Amino acid sequence: MAGLSLDLIAVQLFAGLALGAIYVLFAIGLSLIFGMLTVVNFAHGAFFMVGAYVGLFVLMMGGNFWLALVVVPLVVGVIGLIVERFLVRPLYGRGIDYPLLLTFGLSYIMVELIRIAFGTTGYPFDTPELLQGAVDIGIGYFPLYRLFVLGAAAVVLLVLWLFLEKTSYGLIIRAGARDPQIVRVLGVDVSRVWLVVFGVGTGIAGLAGVLAAPLQGVIPEMGSTILAEAFVVTVVGGMGSIGGAVIAGLLVGVVVSMTSLFAPEMAKVSIFALMAIVLLVRPQGFFGRAGLMS
Amino acid sequence: MTKKTRGSKFITRRRLLTTVGTGAMLAASPFRINVVKADEPTIKVGFPVPLTGPYGTEAQDQVRAAQVAIAEFNDAGGLNGRKAELLVRDDKLNPGEAATRALELIEKDKVSFIVGSLSASVQLAVNNVTKERKIIYNSISQSDEINEAKDFSRYTFHEALNPHLTAGAVGRYAFPKFGKKVAFLTADYAYGHEMVRGFQEAGKAFGIETVIDVRHPLGTSDFSTLLPRIQALKPDILCISNFGRDQQISLKQATDFGLKKSMKIVAPILLYTGRLAAGAQAFDGVIGGTSYYWGIEDKVASAKAFNDRFRKMHDGKVPSDYGAMGYAGVKVVLEGAKAAGSLDSEKVIPAIEALKYDYYKGPEYYRKCDHQAVQSVLIIESKSKPEKGPADVFNVISTDEPSEANLRTCAELGFKS
């Protein structure tokens, strides 16, 4: 193990946490829809990808990155609303298989529509001028933009938490996830709640996409890799638990980072090995409710 | 990328699809580009390439270039008046699909030749199908294994460069110039390992020292946990041996981490299409190899001729590196058939073996033992920004001349002399 110093391990740990924050950002929209609606959204990766392309479109039209950060979640969220209203809603109560198949088919459609509109080649997506370059974080250099994404993930989580825990609407959402029937009896239009949750979940997926664009560029297939990662984070954390997803995301980041140090070729499989181990020991994940969707 | 390039891409895509659409009406199969004459069976060349999937752009360029070769052959009168046609199939970058398509082309369409592929696994799959059925296959994508005795057959030809040759050429250029401490960042599969072997073989003559070889899983989208280690080791050169999107993302993130400030980054292959997709910033200053770059037309007459024909047929577009190999791959089998005066594999093989050709990049020929095309490797450097239009992305800084000495020997490949 040439060149293994304490400094390097510290950098590696930090890089792992930073990567973990990105995983949380990728996964949180999926986790939200999973937990609240028990819909396995296979099109999550496609919404992520569409987010990156909407951001690209904003830049092409002469807008800037900051404008894109506002426009993208709105546009992708609205697409999500439409999808929920006309495609997913008829399937509630039919088990988890049907929404899963539907969103799988939908992801094909979304990817192909993007290919038709933007072509099969990827596009470069430059890091915004203000956030270019690497900064000294005390233990080494780290790209400024990654630190920004770290902060953005924290903000998204905070806002989401405040929305779910501190607003009356959030209360209804949480109650609806536990027992939709009672909520309906209390005179609340549950279908509208679900509509909003789906829109918020996909909007966050889109935001994650545009935030990821300066890290990896933009290409129609970019959603498929993150779908698997987002699933692992959601499942390990426990379906339906936002806090669980955060802890799982950070853990997955650190696991990937440490594997990268000692056996980099195993970095990808390590997250699945982690998932297998966690599920075999604790089938509902860290913070999942036992028996959910079984 | 500017809006202008986007526009032109749209037009060409549409045009490609229109061609495809017209073909469908004419011959009930979409990619047949020639009207079949009633009494004269055409010479069919099967062309499985990954039209869909992450290399769709490159594959569509391969089709365009192959069409140029077909048109040339037919305009020159064909084989005693028999015209050629191209049967394009989508292999979806999946070896199973490719093998199925190869079976379709051989068993149903009765093709005389198969040319194509854009990945090592796919070409090895197609090769396994064609060699059993004694159909000539010319592969236009990189692999070292297809040269080896285990996979090779006399029906196998390899028009593309191979990793050993390409990485060797880049190493021979870079090691004496930039230093001896070398780090590798390698995609963990045969193609990546072959590239590293090529670098290290070439490096022996210069006494290079490998400080680390980091192997990352294929299809990695985040390199942030791999780069700090490399940075801490302070190598003179970082060889990034991966392909396609892995290459684009790793170069982009290496730039973000500031690696270019302290080391020279080289890649065995720099893709023209990859550079367009990833942008000038990520590729800026990176040195790599390529089989072809359109910019050599100032010096090489055959390149000029090929580029002009390509531009004429395809809206003024220039051919890409992998596209150009589609042209050469198809042209080789058709010229072989012409020289043999026959479509019989057994007669065409010696005819191709005897070819000494300069179709688009300078002199080439096939080595006898492994049917590897002996050819030049261009060493290119990515420009900070395009000067003469958006296609002006690389500087050709050196040419590694064709020589069998740069290939692994026939004995090394397992051939008994």
Place this chain on the structure above:
Amino acid sequence: MSDVPQTIADASDRSNSLFDMAVRHRAILASVFLLMFPLIMPFKALAANILIYGLYALGFNLLFGFLGLLSFGHAALFGTGAYFCGIAIVHFGLPWYVAILIGTLGGAGMAAIIGVLAVRTRGIYFAMVTMALAQCVYYLFYQAEGWTGGENGLRGINVRVIDIFGLKFDFLDPLTRYYVIAAFVILALFVLSRILASPFGAVIEAVRENEARARASGYNVMLTRLLTFILSGAFCGLAGALAALHLSIVPIEMLHYETSGMVVMMALLGGMGTFFGPFVGAAVFMLLENLVSLWTVHWQLIVGAVFVACVLFFPAGIWGTILRRIHK
């Protein structure tokens, strides 16, 4: 999903004697159809692929449709069957029929290993555990390059002649190759039909319908699950072995989770609770992909739209919907 026409038991309740007879002799009817099948397909290699993936989907459906366990890791069983068959021929030079047996046992063995770990979990967790374990299997085969060829896949499974009791058949001939594969698929159809009609088949159904009641009636639920998983693995392993022989290669993509996802889609598309549904689903899926991809590079748009339409308008799947129509 209890509204889907389930099995023979269901069907025979109704009074439609012609239909009853068809159901009773479903394996024979299917065999006759499969013999004619290559004549109506665009090309023979595709027909053989449909057989193989149809069998894969049938094996998957034994677990999913009949026991009610959704697995996202069936590629591991399919792929192991293919690799074991291929390795038996390439590295050990064993005859083709031994290789097929080894492939089938390989699928069953892999299912036993995954099953022992996974059957304790249920619902979406079962799906996730099987997916995670299948990814680990993928990685093992990927890294064992000397045996499997790694990312480049295993090549050289070149069987030219099939000899049965002294008779020699040219395996390179497309139609012969199809019929050899069809013979094994038909055999598997009979076996599967027998299993479902057996007392064990009834236990499988009992476990799906009401686990607590099945347990109270003295059945070992965990063991039933494990055995069904292993049987499912044997069918998928056989399908994998046939795929290896048919294409003469084993691509690593066979172990990829997309191959797991694909079989779920095939089963749902065809109708998961029915016997032939998955087969129909596989055929429609592959034909659609094949025909549309010849016509446009945007074939995924059409395939995706068909899926969405099927989910919304034919929730019982294609075959399930047809069966229902006949019943009316």
